[in-house]
Amino acid sequence: MKTSGLVELEAVLAVARHRSFRAAADELSVSTSALSHAVAALEARIGVRLFNRTTRSVALTEAGAQFVGSVAPALSTIREALDQAGSFRDTPSGTLRINASVGAAKQVMPVFIAYLQRYPEMKLDLVTEGRLIDIVVEGYDAGIRLAETVPQDMIAVPFGDRQRFAVVGSPDYFAKHKPPRTPADLKAHRCVRSRMPSGQIYQWEFERRGQAVRVDVEGTLTLDEPGLMLAAARDGLGLAYLTEWNVNADLAAGTLVRVLEDWTPPLDGLCLYYPGRRHAPAGLRALIETIREHADAVRERASSPAKKSRRGAAAKG
Template sequence: MNSKPGLPELSALAAIVLHRSFRKAADDLGLSPSTLSHMMRTLERGMGVRLLNRTTRSVAPTEAGERLVARLRPLLSDIDAALAEVDDFRGLASGTLRINTSEIGARLLLGSVVPSFLQRYPQVSLDLVTEGKLVDIVAEGFDAGIRLGEAVPRDMVAVRFGGPTRFIAVASPAYLAGRPAPHTPDDLGDQACIRFRLPSGKPYRWEFEKHGQEIAIDVQGALTLDSMELMAEAAACGMGVAYISDKTAKPYLDQGSLVTVLDDWCPPIPGLFLYYPGHRLVPPALRAFIDVLKETKG
């Protein structure tokens, strides 16, 4: 290494790798793309190694750049959190709060927590990312994540919100009018099931429980979707039985376009949790968000 890089250059590199774009990274950092490009050329020249592969349309890290940024992310996040704690002395929460969540979690937050939070803390920008897949929130630069309790890593601090939830089997009255309703999970073999595809590409196995008996079924059906909202719509149109969250199903159940089946096989589960790493400084914006979450949770 010919010269030691500074924090601004390393932060800029991390932003470029995160956004895969000079323009988006420049907007995030409040710089011009040309200034950012010059910083990267200076950084690469000083370190004596290429960190980014550039084309006219895209930018991607080299292997050296990817490894460097992977090590930098948690360090830069800790620095940001340490600097942000100074705001505590002014009683302010500010900056950008990035949360990775499921679509269901985002909808629940938008219905109660987010409006109160943004009104109370106007200096904070909230970035909700609903990728669907589970990610390493530390490695991907998120302040927190939101998932069902069973999916929260054991080394994280978790805050439950939204109350218990259920995954339920539903179908339209029109669909059930033409065939016997299922009474046990085994009866699903005779039904047209609307399957759910996980972000990994694998089909989701429907999980049922009654009196301590647990059953997981890889149902069969001609239709597979990757959105519970679409599954609810398809079921309401009479296309089969869907297995979705009760929060997704609620408006359809309320208007009568869907009814539940196998209800006694679908017990409540703990529900959603916001989680974050416990071994790192908690940014003031995240602490403020958790406070609002606790005030409004079910």
Template sequence: MKKPDLADLTAFAAIVAQRSFRKAADELGLSPSTLSHMMQVLEQNMGVRLLHRTTRSVAPTEAGERLVTRLRPLLRDLDLALEDVNEFRDRPSGILRINTSEPAARLLLERVVPTFLARYPEMSLDLATENRLVDIVAGGFDAGIRLGEALPQDMIAVRFGGEARFVAVASPGYLAGRRTPQTPDDLKDHECIRFRLPSGKFFRWEFARSGQEIALEVPGSLTLDHLGLMAESAARGLGIAYVSVSVAQPYLDQGKLVLVLGEWCPLIPGLFLYYPGNRHVPLGLRAFIDVLKEAE
């Protein structure tokens, strides 16, 4: 067996993490064809097949899974070693990878990112927006951003952006000629635009008033997996949507949407940046947190 080089092993770990040659190539700044050739050379040098490839997906073989399990902590230790050297620099440099949702990313782009990049020109910021919770450690992220009620355990959290609120909204046109819901139970008589979670389950609409809490799996003919599309669909009169105020606000300001059951939609803990508490905090992440706190 010919000993593989670090670049090939790093590329292999990226492919397994992304489950995609294209996404891994984008992350590494390489072409998919170059990455595919690297994996062919790696497998030839090691004398064992590491990846199952199809036209639509890629997954590690049993040997590949065993290799990447051993590789992950080694690559993390390498990153930490390089970061230790970075501590001797006057200013942070490198790439900061953060996993978040699209609405949170928009808030960051408005309040935090311009200042961070201007203040630290040697830093690069990689924001990955997904509609699902991910393991930020396994995914190779330095930090994640989510609502407080969805934070993973054993993480250090930094709050920003204030409290949040999810609201039910509908267009005036949809409500015309219909009885406006007065309680959450009235939603059973309406077309609700449902949100499907990555797990395949429907997101339950949560309401609270005077100490009473209700969580409903609402009826509806339209199901989406993107909050922005839900608000847009509601504005088109397709039903009642349940989205964050930040997503609905542009339509509310234009009069294309109105609140439904507003008194049943209280404030909830807002957004938090979180990162593992048992790992060294990179200098770039510390700098980002400082800017985040300034934006409060």
């Protein structure tokens, strides 16, 4: 648990975030019993119950909700002051809590590894989930998502190349079904449907020459995880709509075939984002610098073949 002298407040906020003493204890790296004692001690001191507890659930009382609403901003300010003081250290230390989608986390892992190797006193606590959250309310230092989903009041640091979606199917599937030429043709195909974190079924999005189209595809299988969708497409259960990052290896190996490519224009890529109204702690600033260095290295590698080609052509001329 944090050693700021505010352990009881940190305990209450963690339980309020997770609605679970066990999950909150895991976040704070303490035992469930220690966390429970900390919360109970604070309740006893103020003379008010903050949580209603049963064997199956934990919920804020009315007094607890009001207390958390008042304490969370104040504690955030205190954390910021501590971070600012800690930024004078020569080497960043502490823990960064980051929220990301599973796909984003997989793409950013090489940067995280380089970051931890460079700053051994830092710890990263990465939580992956599909739903978009308020990272401030949920107690995260930063998030990583596609640029188009980043809230406008956040500072965004671009990471990686622009991304595209791809409609793919197996060679066996296309041996039995005529490939679609337009999004409207998807109505005649079996598709692997995608359930969003909200529970809604995702409508596949397309655009060409300024014409935007959404298709509510049909299919016998609905999934909520890209890896499972990829496996289903490989097995010929239908067409899938996934990011290029997920399907490039299969396209290169020939285990999947792409269609409707001219209907899937590139989108802005991933961004790390964080609250603009806060002072960025030293550890986060160091991560941002590592991300930028990684992006520069990727661009340099991408441009190297072109440079070599031009030098070769000049030598032959």
